[in-house]
Amino acid sequence: xxxxxxxxxxxxxxxxxxxxxxxxxxxxxxxxxxxxxxxxxxxxxxxxxxxxxxxxxxxxxxxxxxxxxxxxxxxxxxxxxxxxxxxxxxxxxxxxxxxxxxxxxxxxxxxxxxxxxxxxxxxxxxxxxxxxxxxxxxxxxxxxxxxxxxxxxxxxxxxxxxxxxxxxxxxxxxxxxxxxxxxxxxxxxxxxxxxxxxxxxxxxxxxxxxxxxxxxxxxxxxxxxxxxxxxxxxxxxxxxxxxxxxxxxxxxxxxxxxxxxxxxxxxxxxxxxxxxxxxxxxxxxxxxxxxxxxxxxxxxxxxxxxxxxxxxxxxxxxxxxxxxxxxxxxxxxxxxxx
Amino acid sequence: xxxxxxxxxxxxxxxxxxxxxxxxxxxxxxxxxxxxxxxxxxxxxxxxxxxxxxxxxxxxxxxxxxxxxxxxxxxxxxxxxxxxxxxxxxxxxxxxxxxxxxxxxxxxxxxxxxxxxxxxxxxxxxxxxxxxxxxxxxxxxxxxxxxxxxxxxxxxxxxxxxxxxxxxxxxxxxxxxxxxxxxxxxxxxxxxxxxxxxxxxxxxxxxxxxxxxxxxxxxxxxxxxxxxxxxxxxxxxxxxxxxxxxxxxxxxxxxxxxxxxxxxxxxxxxxxxxxxxxxxxxxxxxxxxxxxxxxxxxxxxxxxxxxxxxxxxxxxxxxxxxxxxxxxxxxxxxxxxx
Numbered sequence: 001x002x003x004x005x006x007x008x009x010x011x012x013x014x015x016x017x018x019x020x021x022x023x024x025x026x027x028x029x030x031x032x033x034x035x036x037x038x039x040x041x042x043x044x045x046x047x048x049x050x051x052x053x054x055x056x057x058x059x060x061x062x063x064x065x066x067x068x069x070x071x072x073x074x075x076x077x078x079x080x081x082x083x084x085x086x087x088x089x090x091x092x093x094x095x096x097x098x099x100x101x102x103x104x105x106x107x108x109x110x111x112x113x114x115x116x117x118x119x120x121x122x123x124x125x126x127x128x129x130x131x132x133x134x135x136x137x138x139x140x141x142x143x144x145x146x147x148x149x150x151x152x153x154x155x156x157x158x159x160x161x162x163x164x165x166x167x168x169x170x171x172x173x174x175x176x177x178x179x180x181x182x183x184x185x186x187x188x189x190x191x192x193x194x195x196x197x198x199x200x201x202x203x204x205x206x207x208x209x210x211x212x213x214x215x216x217x218x219x220x221x222x223x224x225x226x227x228x229x230x231x232x233x234x235x236x237x238x239x240x241x242x243x244x245x246x247x248x249x250x251x252x253x254x255x256x257x258x259x260x261x262x263x264x265x266x267x268x269x270x271x272x273x274x275x276x277x278x279x280x281x282x283x284x285x286x287x288x289x290x291x292x293x294x295x296x297x298x299x300x301x302x303x304x305x306x307x308x309x310x311x312x313x314x315x316x317x318x319x320x321x322x323x324x325x326x327x328x329x330x331x332x333x334x335x336x337x338x
Numbered sequence: 339x340x341x342x343x344x345x346x347x348x349x350x351x352x353x354x355x356x357x358x359x360x361x362x363x364x365x366x367x368x369x370x371x372x373x374x375x376x377x378x379x380x381x382x383x384x385x386x387x388x389x390x391x392x393x394x395x396x397x398x399x400x401x402x403x404x405x406x407x408x409x410x411x412x413x414x415x416x417x418x419x420x421x422x423x424x425x426x427x428x429x430x431x432x433x434x435x436x437x438x439x440x441x442x443x444x445x446x447x448x449x450x451x452x453x454x455x456x457x458x459x460x461x462x463x464x465x466x467x468x469x470x471x472x473x474x475x476x477x478x479x480x481x482x483x484x485x486x487x488x489x490x491x492x493x494x495x496x497x498x499x500x501x502x503x504x505x506x507x508x509x510x511x512x513x514x515x516x517x518x519x520x521x522x523x524x525x526x527x528x529x530x531x532x533x534x535x536x537x538x539x540x541x542x543x544x545x546x547x548x549x550x551x552x553x554x555x556x557x558x559x560x561x562x563x564x565x566x567x568x569x570x571x572x573x574x575x576x577x578x579x580x581x582x583x584x585x586x587x588x589x590x591x592x593x594x595x596x597x598x599x600x601x602x603x604x605x606x607x608x609x610x611x612x613x614x615x616x617x618x619x620x621x622x623x624x625x626x627x628x629x630x631x632x633x634x635x636x637x638x639x640x641x642x643x644x645x646x647x648x649x650x651x652x653x654x655x656x657x658x659x660x661x662x663x664x665x666x667x668x669x670x671x672x673x674x675x676x
Contacts, residue, residue: 014604037591038676042604063590172600174593180518252401253375255512258553262510265610266352266380271603272610338376 002026002315005050005078007071007093009033009043011170012107013084015304017047018270020082022330023308025317029078032071036063050074075100080314082307083107090114094133103131105310108138108195108303118198121309121327122242123149125320128313136306140164140218141195143277143297146245147222149200150238151291156227159204164192165212165219167299173215183211217257217278218297226289235284235291236337243328243335244305246276252338254280260296263338273301275333305331340364340653343388343416345409345431347371347381349508350445351422353642355385356608358420360668361646363655367416370409374401388412413438418652420645421445428452432471441469443648446476446533446641456536459647459665460580461487463658466651474644478502478556479533481615481635482545484583485560487538488576489629494565497542502530503550503557505637511553521549555595555616556635564627573622573629574675581666581673582643584614590676592618595634602636605670611639613671643669 004020006013009031020028030048033040036059043049048068051057057067068074075081075096080103083090087109094114097104105119112118115133119125123145128134137145144162151157169176190209197203212219239245248254254263264274275298283294305327312323327333342358344351347369358366368386371378374397381387386406389395395405406412413419413434418441421428425447432452435442443457450456453471457463461483466472475483482500489495507514528547535541550557577583586592592601602612613636621632643665650661665671 035591038586038597038601039591039604041590041676042601172596174596248376252379253373253377258510258512259376263376263380266377268608270606338379 002311002317003029003077003079004311005029005074005081006031006084007074007081008084008086009039010084010086011172011300012303012307013082014039014043015271015273015301016082016084016307017043019304019308019327019331020311021046023326026308026311030068030074032074036060036065040065071096075102078102080104080311082311097133103314104133105307105314106133106135108136108141110135112195112198119306119310119313120145120149120199121306121320121324122146122244124199125309125313125323128310130316131314134310134314136303136310137195137199138192139297139299139302140166140192140220141199142303142306143218143220143295144192144196144205144222145199146242146277147239147279147293147295148196148203148224150242150245151224151235152200152203154238155230157203158225158227160206160225161223162192162205162207163221164190164207164209165221166209167214167216167218168211169215170300171215177213178211179213181213185209214257216261218299219257220295220297222293222295224291226286226291229289230286230291232284232286235286236281239279240336243324243333244276246274246278246335247281247337248278249281249338251282257296261298264298267332269332271301273304274298275301275305275331276335277302281337305333340649340655341367341415341417342649343367343412343419344369344422345412345419346422346424347377348422348424349510349638350641350645351420352377352381353609353611353639354420354422354645355381357642357646357665357669358649359384361664364646364649368406368412370412374398374403378403409434413440416440418442418649420649435471441652442471443645443652444471444473446474446479448473450533450536457644457648457651458483458487458537459644459658459662460484460582462537463647463651463661466648468654469652472648472652474641474648475533475537476530477635477637477640478504478530478558479537480641480644481556481558481633482530482534482543482560483537484580484615485577485617485631485633486534486541486562488580489562489573490538490541492576493568495541496563496565498544498563499561500530500543500545501559502528502545502547503559504547505552505554505556506549507553508638509553515551516549517551519551523547523549552595554599556637557595558633558635560631560633562629564624564629567627568624568629570622570624573624574619577617578674581662581671582614584612584616584673585619585675586616587619587676589620598634599636601676607670609639611642612636613639613643613669614673615640619675643671
């Protein structure tokens with residue numbers, strides 16, 4: 001049993017904690033929380049709570065939260081740390097993990113250069129075998145890898161163009177915006193293109209990112225130049241074998257991200273999350289070897305199964321297919337055609 | 339075991355179906371769905387699906403949903419119907435329920451005059467004993483009754499003024515608005531004031547309603563003129579005994595409806611719902627016998643426990659306190675001070 005410490009219990013950290021708890025080959029040693037808020041109060045009912053440093057302890061205990069120790073103690077108590085701290089902190093934290101001679105996973109906000117390899121379960125599982133420092137790529141990059149890798153590994157992709165419509169902020173945030181504007185990034189390609197190349201080596205891709213005033217999901221409008229003369233059904237036949245892709249029809253009433261996230265509630269998922277990338281089946285079109293499709297990405301949760309698989313790869317617990325199957329079954333990820 | 343049919347499987351209907359399934363003295367005979375969308379597809383895994391009329395059957399079966407029968411069949415198969423059809427249809431449907439000699443519950447969109455009595459578990463449980471046609475008042479009226487009745491029954495309320503900031507639409511809707519405007523109602527008092535008087539007889543209240551561009555919750559700013567000279571703690575001491583009220587502190591990071599609904603996800607509730615009315619403890623102020631407080635209302639789910647209790651009252655299955663206790667325990671409603 002691998003002991004997994006969670007440093008940072010935000011959007012990703014708390015979901016990784018839940019997912020790790022659902023496995024039988026790993027367990028949560030504890031979580032590090034920075035402030036004694038409502039999330040910490042709830043977490044303390046299920047997990048050992050640690051703090052970044054000793055001076056934080058009184059603040060937690062005044063709020064009735066028992067503290068097990070500091071981040072240093074958690075490092076001593078764990079085989080690996082999943083680092084869900086704010087962007088940029090993970091790279092600094094690696095020094096500490098090295099001191100304690102433990103492995104660590106960073107999340108997609110960190111630079112690829114901070115770790116030995118970047119991770120997506122479908123496209124780069126084996127690169128992480130026995131590694132000590134691995135980065136699970138961001139929600140958007142994970143989503144692109146999920147739908148593009150299956151095509152890339154069966155047919156030749158000449159190049160990809162993707163427009164990434166990003167949700168402005170997460171549902172639990174009431175500070176950030178925009179709340180009534182669209183904000184295009186002037187960086188071209190946006191960081192998603194080089195990021196995807198860390199997990200699908202050599203793929204030609206250009207990306208444009210625009211922030212949209214919504215909290216629910218991202219949407220990707222993807223255009224792929226194919227080498228081969230394929231039909232829509234050829235693509236669907238590939239995708240339907242990948243459980244982390246969910247093919248939806250807008251004619252089922254799933255017209256927007258509002259209804260897709262409503263479906264996640266109907267599916268009784270933990271926190272009403274949708275781990276799968278939702279691809280509108282009726283958006284899939286091929287004309288003159290050009291494939292077009294639209295997918296929706298639940299930014300809070302799509303990378304969660306990858307974190308579990310990355311742990312397995314880093315300790316060489318299971319092979320790629322077995323690990324994915326085990327993770328999907330434990331989190332009730334089914335995919336296919338809804 | 340009381341057989342409960344659900345006519346209309348929208349925001350309220352599907353939640354009542356779940357809540358009834360969680361009881362041991364009633365069960366769901368089936369649900370009526372109007373279109374074979376994603377919600378119907380999921381529902382068909384757990385419940386018998388009926389349709390409003392025979393001509394709908396082919397459409398459902400083409401979409402792979404097995405149909406058990408029509409609304410008429412469901413009426414034959416049930417002891418009571420919970421009618422969650424769109425506003426105004428419930429009153430017309432009562433004719434059919436009478437024909438089949440079965441009881442029925444209408445929801446808050448219907449007129450008080452359509453039924454024998456209106457229902458809130460705290461304030462008017464006994465009025466519904468053995469009745470055949472009962473209306474569970476709307477989400478906003480339920481929320482006002484929940485926080486005002488405990489005060490009203492212990493002390494004398496001279497009058498109430500409430501400003502009701504209504505969410506524009508529900509999270510699964512992507513058509514209605516406003517999405518970038520606030521829309522005050524010119525009806526004064528808004529319908530909430532007379533509606534509250536159907537469940538707290540004789541209470542003096544005036545209400546103003548304003549639509550706000552958000553989907554998460556309603557907020558009520560409530561001012562109460564008290565006869566007695568009370569302290570904030572007197573009010574909290576009363577409220578904390580009512581499980582369907584949850585007292586929160588903004589200092590726990592619960593600053594907006596965004597974080598309150600995030601808390602519901604952390605609590606692992608069905609569909610990430612919050613049945614309790616959330617009252618900000620730090621909003622509670624008393625000056626010169628004037629009580630002021632702010633509460634947040636999860637419009638999709640707060641009336642769900644009332645529907646279960648209304649069924650028990652109408653069949654005289656349990657007394658008020660026992661029914662409330664049983665419902666709350668089955669739905670993990672705890673309330674108190676978070």
